[in-house]
Amino acid sequence: MSVAAQGVRGVGRSRSEWLTPALASLLALALVAATSVIVLDGATGHSALIPRSPQIAGWLKGIGGRLGYAVFLWAILAMAGAYALLLTLLSRSRAAPSRRRLALLLLVALHAIVFVGPILLSTDVFSYIAYARMGVVHGINPYVHGPAAIAHDPIYRWVGISWRRVATAYGPLYTLLSYPLAPLGVVGALWAMKLEALLASAGTLALTWRCARARGLDPVWAIVAVGANPLYVIYALGGAHNDLIMLAAMMLAVSVSLLGRSSSRNDALAGAAVIAGALVKATMAALLPFMILSKRRLGPVLGALAALAIGLLIGFLAFGIHGIDVVAALNRDAAFVSTDSFPNEIAHLFGKPGVFPVDHDLLKASLVLIVVHLMWRTWRGYDWIAASGWTLLAISVTSTWLLAWYILWPLPLAVISRDRRLLAATLVVQALFVIHQTSPLLAPVQ
Amino acid sequence: MSGAPVSADLDRWAWLPAPLRPRAGEHPGSGRTRLIETTLLVLAGMLLALATINDVVRQTHTNQRLIADLRTWRSYTGHPYHNLSIEQELFGINSHREVVCGNTSPGGPKARVQLCLAIAGPPRGPLRTVQGGWYLPPRSEDFRADRYACFGPAARGMCGR
Numbered sequence: 003m004s005v006a007a008q009g010v011r012g013v014g015r016s017r018s019e020w021l022t023p024a025l026a027s028l029l030a031l032a033l034v035a036a037t038s039v040i041v042l043d044g045a046t047g048h049s050a051l052i053p054r055s056p057q058i059a060g061w062l063k064g065i066g067g068r069l070g071y072a073v074f075l076w077a078i079l080a081m082a083g084a085y086a087l088l089l090t091l092l093s094r095s096r097a098a099p100s101r102r103r104l105a106l107l108l109l110v111a112l113h114a115i116v117f118v119g120p121i122l123l124s125t126d127v128f129s130y131i132a133y134a135r136m137g138v139v140h141g142i143n144p145y146v147h148g149p150a151a152i153a154h155d156p157i158y159r160w161v162g163i164s165w166r167r168v169a170t171a172y173g174p175l176y177t178l179l180s181y182p183l184a185p186l187g188v189v190g191a192l193w194a195m196k197l198e199a200l201l202a203s204a205g206t207l208a209l210t211w212r213c214a215r216a217r218g219l220d221p222v223w224a225i226v227a228v229g230a231n232p233l234y235v236i237y238a239l240g241g242a243h244n245d246l247i248m249l250a251a252m253m254l255a256v257s258v259s260l261l262g263r264s265s266s267r268n269d270a271l272a273g274a275a276v277i278a279g280a281l282v283k284a285t286m287a288a289l290l291p292f293m294i295l296s297k298r299r300l301g302p303v304l305g306a307l308a309a310l311a312i313g314l315l316i317g318f319l320a321f322g323i324h325g326i327d328v329v330a331a332l333n334r335d336a337a338f339v340s341t342d343s344f345p346n347e348i349a350h351l352f353g354k355p356g357v358f359p360v361d362h363d364l365l366k367a368s369l370v371l372i373v374v375h376l377m378w379r380t381w382r383g384y385d386w387i388a389a390s391g392w393t394l395l396a397i398s399v400t401s402t403w404l405l406a407w408y409i410l411w412p413l414p415l416a417v418i419s420r421d422r423r424l425l426a427a428t429l430v431v432q433a434l435f436v437i438h439q440t441s442p443l444l445a446p447v448q
Numbered sequence: 449m450s451g452a453p454v455s456a457d458l459d460r461w462a463w464l465p466a467p468l469r470p471r472a473g474e475h476p477g478s479g480r481t482r483l484i485e486t487t488l489l490v491l492a493g494m495l496l497a498l499a500t501i502n503d504v505v506r507q508t509h510t511n512q513r514l515i516a517d518l519r520t521w522r523s524y525t526g527h528p529y530h531n532l533s534i535e536q537e538l539f540g541i542n543s544h545r546e547v548v549c550g551n552t553s554p555g556g557p558k559a560r561v562q563l564c565l566a567i568a569g570p571p572r573g574p575l576r577t578v579q580g581g582w583y584l585p586p587r588s589e590d591f592r593a594d595r596y597a598c599f600g601p602a603a604r605g606m607c608g609r
Contacts, residue, residue, distance in 0.1 A: 298457055298470055347499035350506055355542065379481070383471035399496070423489065430493055434500045441504050445511035 022095045023104070029091065030108040032084040033230055036077040037112055040236060041119030042066030043073060052120055053128070055160055056189050059120040071442040081232035082436055086429075088230065092223045105222045109207065109229040113239065117200050121192070122240030124405075125162035130180055130244060131191045132157045133170045137177070138184035144170045144177060145324035156188050169324070171331040174317030175281035176244055195242045202246035203229070203239055206414060209253035213418045216260045224417040227425070231413060233432055237406035245407045248286050251279030253414050255289060256387060259297075269301025274309035276302075281313045284328045285397060285411065289390040291377055296386030336362065338403035342438055345402045357402050365400040372396045384421075391415035391424045399431060409435055510536070513544065516571040521548040524565060524578055531557040535590060544568065545579070545602065549590055552583075560586050564595075566602035582607055 044052045045062035049069040067073075092101055121127055133144035135157055142151050148167040149158055158166070170177060183194040207225045214224035228234060238246055255275035258268055272293060279286035293302050317325040324330075339346055345357050345365055373396070376389040391412040398408040409432050416425040461469050514534055522528055532550040539545040545568040551560040565581040580600020588594040591608075598607035 295470075298461075344496055344499065347503040348495065351499040351502045353542075381470050383474045385474075423486065427489060427493070431496070434496055438500050438503060441507035441511060444504070444508040445515065 022091055023100050026088060026091045026095070026101065026104055029084045029088040030104060030230075033081055033088070033108065033235075034111050034115065036081045036084070037115050037235060039066065039077050040069065040074060040122065040240075041115050043069035044120045044122055047120075051123055053123070053125040053160070053162070055121050055128070056192060058189060058192055059118065062119060072446060075440055075443050078232055078236065078436060078439070081236070082433065085230055085232055089223065089227055092226060093220070096220055096223075102222050105226045109225065112230060112235050113200055113203060116235060116239045117196055119240070121196075121242060123237055124241035124243070125160065125165070126244075127192065127195050127242045128157060128160040129162065129165050129168075129170070130172075130195060131183070131188065132161050133172075133177060134180040134184035134191065138181050143321055143324065145321045145327075157191075160188070169331075171335050172244060173281035173283060173313075173328070174321055174325045175278060175313060176247065176283070177325075178316070178320060179247070179282075192242075199239055199242040199244075199246045202250040203234075205250040206246065206253050209250070209257045210414050210417060213253065213257050213260050216257075217418055217420070219418060227417045228414050231410070231432070233406045233435070234410050234413070238410055241407070243407045244282060245410065248279050248283040249411070249414055251275055251282060252286055252289065252411075255279065255293070256415070256418070259293065266299065266301040266304075269297055269299055270305030270308070273302030273305030273307075277306050277309035277313060281309075281317070284332055285394065288373075288393045288397065291373075292380050292386040292389040292393070295377055295380045335403060336366075336401070340403050340405065342406075342435060343402045343404035344399050344434075347438070362402065365402065369396055369400045385419060387415050388419035388421040388424050391419055391428070395424070395428055395431065404435075406435060512571065513546065513576070516574060516576045517546050517548050517567045520567050520575045520578060521550055521565055523575055525550070525552070525563060527552070529554075533557075533590075538590075539566070539602075547590065549584065555586075558584075558587055558589075562586070562588075564590060566600065566606075568602065580604070580606075 041059075042062055043049070043066035045059040046064070046066055046068050051069050051071070051074050092105075095101060116122075129149065132149035132152065132155070135155055136142040136144045136147065136149065136152050140152050140155065146169055148165065148169050149155075149161045150166045152158055179198075180195075183191040183198075186194055207229045210228050211221040211225050214221040237243075255272045258275055259272040273290065276286060276289045276293060280290075290302070290306055294306075314326045339357050343357075345361060349355070349357050349361065373393055376384070376392055380386050380389045394411040394415065395409075398404060398411060401408065409428070412424065412428050413432075416428045419425065458470060458472060517534060518532055521532055527550065529550050532548050535547040535549070538547050545566060547564050547566050549558075549562045549564040551558070552563050553560045562584040563581060564584060566579050567576045568579050569577040578600070580598065580603035582595040582598040582603050584590060584594050584596075592606065593608040595607045598604070
């Protein structure tokens with residue numbers, strides 16, 4: 003090779019050495035800026051996108067304007083674009099020394115900005131607090147009554163109108179976890195819920211890092227793919243959703259299963275962690291059959307059974323039979339229909355006004371078929387983590403009640419899965435969800 | 449590391465016919481299964497994408513109609529009010545005929561006598577066609593029993609009194 007050619011290659015390499023980190027930093031800044039716009043504008047209040055809430059971010063008032071649909075949607079689209087480009091850049095620069103620092107800085111900044119801001123986009127956190135106050139302050143069983151039973155309580159006015167007569171659908175472990183927050187008052191409990199979501203997210207990301215490393219995957223890329231995801235940051239973290247606690251339990255189960263030596267004790271712990279997550283939100287139980295089929299040992303079964311027995315006993319003692327009747331809560335929620343759900347969109351595509359009862363049966367049948375196929379594939383050697391992720395994705399896509407944070411369930415599994423199709427499918431579904439929100443940009447209603 | 453079953457674990461299943469036995473990892477010959485899965489995934493993805501785009505277009509058209517409906521109510525009544533309620537399903541969800549209600553004099557939402565207009569047809573310029581309407585007493589929802597003074601062809605049979 004000539005000296006000149008070596009020189010050209012050297013210049014090219016040195017250019018990419020500074021250009022890639024510089025571009026990555028710019029994209030990270032774009033993510034932080036778009037998040038800041040949503041949080042600061044949201045703190046001003048008087049927006050249909052920000053639920054009525056006690057003043058917790060009043061000191062941020064006046065920095066931004068009122069958060070309208072156009073600003074929100076442009077910010078989300080900008081975040082989605084920056085996120086996609088950043089992931090592409092990070093996947094092509096595995097050797098760059100600064101990427102780990104950049105990733106950590108980005109994730110800390112996004113989490114801090116959302117933490118100090120108002121509750122975004124959902125009233126669910128007020129329901130969590132209401133259920134806790136029902137049990138602790140008023141001695142009312144949240145599995146029997148909705149928040150309407152405490153209409154005189156200061157939290158009641160903030161609970162979403164549609165949920166005021168609805169008893170809790172969350173697992174007894176989550177309800178008991180929320181009980182210590184009830185005596186903190188409404189504002190104190192709200193901050194505690196935000197802190198709980200923040201810590202759960204940090205736990206999820208730390209465990210994702212460890213799992214990615216254990217599988218020989220790039221941990222920096224994995225945590226950015228989860229922690230800088232626009233739906234994760236704005237919807238899940240912004241709304242302080244308890245799905246983050248479920249995700250932390252899920253990644254704990256996967257991490258115990260991947261990291262420890264293959265012993266009965268570890269298998270049992272992993273099975274128990276799945277049940278712990280399912281006692282927060284029942285959906286997580288979907289992981290268990292795949293873990294059992296993959297391990298083909300008694301460990302996960304025994305661990306799961308022991309955790310289930312303890313969990314149900316505690317749930318029964320604390321809340322009676324209603325506290326452990328997960329099937330009734332799931333059946334009730336499965337009948338709901340949201341405008342963003344894919345079955346509803348498909349019904350519109352075929353000229354129907356919405357989802358009919360027969361469609362619910364067809365969707366359940368499709369889900370059963372998918373799960374049976376995945377169980378068979380897992381038995382025959384397919385990656386059980388990927389199979390679990392596909393199942394969570396299938397649950398969210400076939401559900402008639404779809405919310406943004408539901409399509410985050412498969413994401414941490416997708417980034418550590420051996421089947422890259424799962425990550426592609428998860429991100430495509432998330433992109434379609436975002437696209438579905440954009441009609442106010444095309445015809446804004448004043 | 450990943451807790452993959454060792455061969456001793458697999459030997460326990462040797463009594464099963466070969467096609468039913470578990471495996472420690474995917475068989476190299478599972479490419480056909482993956483191809484079928486991927487094809488189905490692409491088809492499902494295309495259906496979801498089509499449904500999403502169709503819904504965005506549908507919602508955009510609905511928003512355009514709603515914008516024209518609000519303008520039509522304000523133009524018809526001469527009141528520049530913003531607290532108007534729109535009902536899209538009274539005449540059927542696919543009828544594209546909406547009912548817009550608003551106060552006839554300044555006041556809080558639904559605090560005064562309300563005028564409801566049945567609005568239909570494609571937007572002509574910024575407005576649509578008023579095909580009829582009715583009045584509602586203050587602080588009442590749009591229930592048939594409360595409607596009075598119905599007018600226009602669209603309101604035929606809509607009044608309870």
